[in-house]
Amino acid sequence: MKSSERKEILGFPISNPIVISSNNFSDSLDKILKMFDYGAQIVVTKTICNEESLSGKIVKKDLSLFNTTMYSQKTFDQWLSIISKLVRLEKNIVPSIFARNEKEIVYMAKSIEALGVSAIELGGVCPNDTGSSSIHELASAIINETNLKLSVKLTADQNYLEQVSSLSEKGISTICISDAFKASSIVNGKIEEVGYSGASIKPIVLHAINEIRQNGYNGEIIGVGGVLKNSDIEDYLAVGANATGLCSSLYFYGLKSIQSLSQYKYDYWR
Numbered sequence: 001m002k003s004s005e006r007k008e009i010l011g012f013p014i015s016n017p018i019v020i021s022s023n024n025f026s027d028s029l030d031k032i033l034k035m036f037d038y039g040a041q042i043v044v045t046k047t048i049c050n051e052e053s054l055s056g057k058i059v060k061k062d063l064s065l066f067n068t069t070m071y072s073q074k075t076f077d078q079w080l081s082i083i084s085k086l087v088r089l090e091k092n093i094v095p096s097i098f099a100r101n102e103k104e105i106v107y108m109a110k111s112i113e114a115l116g117v118s119a120i121e122l123g124g125v126c127p128n129d130t131g132s133s134s135i136h137e138l139a140s141a142i143i144n145e146t147n148l149k150l151s152v153k154l155t156a157d158q159n160y161l162e163q164v165s166s167l168s169e170k171g172i173s174t175i176c177i178s179d180a181f182k183a184s185s186i187v188n189g190k191i192e193e194v195g196y197s198g199a200s201i202k203p204i205v206l207h208a209i210n211e212i213r214q215n216g217y218n219g220e221i222i223g224v225g226g227v228l229k230n231s232d233i234e235d236y237l238a239v240g241a242n243a244t245g246l247c248s249s250l251y252f253y254g255l256k257s258i259q260s261l262s263q264y265k266y267d268y269w270r
């Protein structure tokens, strides 16, 4: 493929592989706009859930992150207003949403679709929470009730092969893998359940993507986990990801690091 040729993810033409994975910087309009300015092709919002959520904390250790954040601190109505601004500015915004049942997820998805959004992500595997409807039931409800393109977020330390084949049967053609892993941290002698991410999860996510491809999945894959430098992105593209999601790198190197990652000429893009 020639470098001038643009690729696509979730129906958005992209000229570099940089997607911003859901995180706490993507909980703010200003920061979302900055991430686009620095060259991000798609920004996935912090997961929006129509219920109250604790703010949580984010601890950095070496090149890993331990986070106990849950859902966005903004209300759904606040998000509808932010999203409509981004749509008016023609930004490739992908709201990440989660709900505990099909009725609620369809309400959220339809309200977002009505603003002119074309794609959303289902962020239902947050390590800090579990819903009552399965990710498959929620995904099917969105596919059946809306015309939105849908990315489903999976975790690379869970039964991803079964999940991908069952989601493919339902017509889902974009997978985002991986969410943070479920892990435990000992804080002042107490066990704290955290989401664990960063450099150390990358080899496990690469393995998962390789297995998913070898198992015959030919839909889109956004590879996420420990993408900190150009060579990490080359590695993800080499195992069959179509684009890569940044999260930890923003905490270690700042939003401006998006600029150099997005300007680099990746082999896959030549």
Ligand SMILES: Cc1cc2nc3c(=O)[nH]c(=O)nc-3n(C[C@H](O)[C@H](O)[C@H](O)COP(=O)(O)O)c2cc1C
Pocket (backbone or CB within 6 Å): 021, 022, 023, 024, 046, 047, 058, 065, 067, 069, 070, 071, 072, 096, 123, 124, 126, 153, 178, 179, 180, 195, 196, 197, 198, 199, 201, 224, 225, 226, 227, 245, 246, 247, 248, 249
């Ligand atoms: C502080 C923080 C907040 C996050 N919030 C969300 C979220 O709301 N929804 C979601 O699907 N993933 C969330 N994630 C997971 C990231 O999108 C990403 O999948 C994961 O951290 C792996 O990427 P990394 O190794 O680059 O951090 C969060 C991660 C961190 C560190």
